[in-house]
Structure formats: structure tokens, C-alpha cells
Amino acid sequence: MNQKHDAVTTAMDTPGLRLLVESAARAGDAEAQNEVLIGHLAALWQVLTPAQRLVFLNRPSTYTSLEDSVVDYDDKLLRDGHALVEAGKGLTHEPPLLDRLIYEFPALAMDAEAPGAEVVSFVSQEVARMFPEPQL
Secondary structure (H helix, E strand, O other): OOHHHHHHHHHHOOOOHHHHHHHHHOOOOHHHHHHHHHHHHHHHHHHOOHHHHHHHHOOHHHHHHHHHHOOOHHHHHHHHHHHHHHHHHOOOOOOOHHHHHHHHOHHHHHOOOOOHHHHHHHHHHHHHHHOOOOOO
16 A cells, blocks of 8 residues: 555544545535645644644654655745744743643754753753642
């Protein structure tokens, strides 16, 4: 089996995702199906946090697909990655710990090296802040 077929099979075996694919399949011709899928993708993108978007863009299968089809993908990913990190830092609510970790150390989402000791220190401080010791 090829990679494309595996992805389609996985999509059809994933509850929820299968519904999106089926709704697009019933939309009519190929152009209408593409429009429905693009609409679903745009709606999904709106509910992902900036950190989740960055992680998705750096998944090996996504990265390879985009790298092969988008001119200067690495430069664009780096630019968009910085924009996503800044958007995450500017949220008016406190994002989940994993997101805060990615905003602080974007290399973690880009399969690059991150300073281990600094990451551990950051997580330790965040966990201590989230779960303070009870005062007796």
C-alpha cells in the first residue's frame, strides 16, 4: 500500500473524521467536494490553538507533503511558526501547559533541539505554580 492510500484508510476508520469525508463525498463533483473539505479544514484550524497548529505543520507526513509542494516551505514555516508563537503568547486566556511550553520553546514543535535544562526548569516552575503546596 502507498502512503496516500494509508492516509485515506486511516481517515475512514477515524470517527468524526469519517463524517467529514463522507459529507464532502456527497457534495457533488470534485470541485464541490474540495470546497467542502476546505471549509472543514478552515473550521478546524479556527479551533486549534496556535501551538497545535505549529505541531501539525511539523508532523513528518504534513511537513514532507508541504515541503514537496510549496516553494520555500522551510522559510514560510519558520515565518508562520514565529507568528503562531507570538499569537500564542498574546492569548487573553491561559493556554494549556503543553501550549505554553511550545510558545516558550518552539523548537519542540519543529523537531529541533531545545535546551533540556531550561525546558525541565520551565515545566517544574509551571507545575509548581499550577499546584501550589497547601499552607498548613
